Amino acid sequence: MKLLAARRLLRILRVVIRYRLDDLLLDLPLPVWLRLSRFLLPWRWLPRGKSELNRGAALRLALQDLGPIFIKFGQLLSTRRDLLPPDIADELAFLQDQVPPFPAEQSIALIEEQLGTSIASAFAHFEVEPLASASVAQVHAARLKTGEEVVVKVVRPGLRPIIRSDLAWLFIIARVAERASADARRLRPVEVVQDYEKTIYDELDLLREAANASQLRRNFEGSELLYVPQIHWDWCRPKVLVMERIYGVPVTDLEVLADQRTNMKLLAERGVEIFFTQVFRDSFFHADMHPGNIFVSTRTPWSPQYIAVDCGIVGSLTPEDQDYLARNLLAFFKRDYRKVAQLHIDSGWVPAETRVNDFEAAIRTVCEPIFEKPLKDISFGQLLLRLFQTARRFNMEVQPQLVLLQKTLLNIEGLGRQLYPELDLWSTAQPYLERWMRERVSPRSLLSNLQSQVEQVPHLATMTRDLLERASQPHAHDPAPPWRERGDHWLLRLIGAGLLLGAASLGLNGHMEAWPSWLLLAGGLYLVLRR
Known part of the structure; x- marks a missing residue:
């Protein structure tokens, strides 16, 4: 190595x-x-x-x-x-999409090797000249025997040795930096490189990309916000992907978008909405949203629809990450810097001994200037620099599981600048986040969660009885203990304790005023105290 x-x-x-x-x-x-x-x-x-x-x-x-x-x-x-x-x-x-292509002969040979048949047998028409070429793969236009217009994506040959050597060097840099600098240790560079290693190798597997695209297409089926091309699974292999060919305007081609009278304000706002929908509704987001992968449909410019390709890199968040991010963002929108500081401490992102007042003041100093300004007037470069200085002062740790999300946010911001510089990112995102938080404690969401818990109860009861039986076997000659005779009561009390913990969790997160919290509390007390 x-x-x-x-x-x-x-x-x-x-x-x-x-x-x-x-x-x-x-x-x-x-x-x-x-x-x-x-x-x-x-x-x-x-x-x-x-x-x-x-x-x-x-x-x-x-x-x-x-x-x-x-x-x-x-x-x-x-x-x-x-x-x-x-x-x-x-x-x-x-x-973004004009990396020099590799020879067509190599592309054709690899496609035929993967498909196990000749190009002429697989396609009614195949264009030797690639449509576009990127860092990991290039695409060719083609037409299937059944008549569908498609694009054929093929991985660049010989990539693995290059990537392996680059990663070896990055790992050495990361380890040296961790040994030499406390600031570097706080940024956890080795973990960041490990995450990137997984990401880049995942991109080399086009079957994974095809599965990601199918999932994203299903998530936005029938949506006016985003269209994802259909995957032709019969022709997909680890190094070859065949999908529906789309016709759209590159998102950075502002002249063409203006000529077709695209609603640029709505286009920019829908970009923000798509991002938050993927992150919070689906917990499955396209994490490589640079302009080369995003197009705009030409069908309804007054109600513009995005088209997304290249789903090789996707990200997901745990429910805890989603909740944490949403609460932080809403606290930022409301300028509740004390809550932001407390959330960071409670989550362990900064040391528990951090003084809340000092951390709150530092966050206020960094964030206050960005509010009530359009996107074009906000220097995010300066903001990131000052946030880094704040992080260093309070020993804040970079969270590797959020690296993809941070990268995607940078891409969204860059696109927003180009499409509609007057976009107010904060006022666009805040209503969506508030609605998402309300839905988390809605009756429908609560009933769904309760149903999931109830489905586990028979399994829990069986496990509990099995444990009681095994515990009593060595002393089979002894009279059955009272707690065994009342096994069902102990199980109900265990469930009641779980309901109390759920109510306490909602209370700590500021939802104790909602009726589901009181319902959980009442039900938990009843099950724990009943005889």
């Missing part, structure tokens, strides 16, 4: 030298000593001609040469035009 990482480091250094990426240090807001340190690099003293590439093109080509992990990093950066100079952002945008 270390030898593999060493080879990759040499490759990275060659790319840095070839494209003169050290020259970018002069343009970055780094300390003077760090900017000047580039002159200590040995290749700076070697004769070399003047580069014909501008800095944006040099960075783009360097990321392309370094492979899929670096290309994906460039894709994320391309959505953050508030953080990048325009010339660099424009160049990085080409990484």
Whole structure:
């Protein structure tokens, strides 16, 4: 592993030298000593001609040469035009769907190997020239024998060794950083790289992507918000995916969207609604929402519908994560910084000994300036920097399970900036979150949860009786103990204790004013105290 990482480091250094990426240090807001340190690099003293590439093109080509992990990093950066100079952002945008394709001969050979038949036998028509090429795969247009227009996605050959070497190097960097810096340990870089390792390898399995797309399509079946292409499962393999071909406008093609009189305000708001619907209603969200994967339907521009492709990376949250995020966001919207601080402490994200008042004041200082402003007036770059400083001061830990969610939020923000700069992200999201919180304690939701619990009761009763029988076997000659004779009563009291815990949980989360909380409390007391 270390030898593999060493080879990759040499490759990275060659790319840095070839494209003169050290020259970018002069343009970055780094300390003077760090900017000047580039002159200590040995290749700076070697004769070399003047580069014909501008800095944006040099960075783009360097990321392309370094492979899929670096290309994906460039894709994320391309959505953050508030953080990048325009010339660099424009160049990085080409990484979204204009990565150089691999030879068509390799693509055809891999497709035929995976399908076990020739291209002519599988398709009535197949376009050799790829429609688009990205970091992990490229797609070709085709038509099935049954007449459906489809696209055929095929994984780039030889990716695994490159990814394995990149990850080896990232793991070494992460471990060295953890040993050398307390700030790095707080960010838990090794766990972050482990999560990314799973994500990138999952992308290489197109059957997983097909399953993700089918699930997302089912979640939004008949929705006017989002359309997901149909998967043709008979032609899907681990390295080949065949799905319905869609016709839409790339979400960043603002001129075409304007020409067809697209309702840009509604389009931006629906993007936010789609994100929160996926995260909170379904707990299943598209986690690679860079502009190259998002299109807009041309059918109803006055009521625009998104089209999503490339579901290789998806994320999900536990009910606890969902509840925690929703309460934090609502507290932010209401500027209840004390509740935000207390939620962080209760969840263990910051040490239990943290002074709530100090943490509350720090959060207020960071967040107060962002409210009551349109998105275009908010510097999220500065906000993230100040939040990082606050995190370092209070030893806040980065949660690896939320890394995908954070990445998706950055993508959504970048799209929102381009589509409708006047969008007020907060006022768009707040009503949705409040409605979701109300539905969690609605009679229908409560009855659904109660039904789930009741279904477990017969199983629990059987388990309890089995335990009582086993416990009594060594002393079969002794009279049956009273607690065994009253096994059913103990079971009911156990259920009652569970209801009391549920009521207490709702009370601690601020829902004790709702009637379900009192119902749980009354039922629990009855079962525990009955004779």
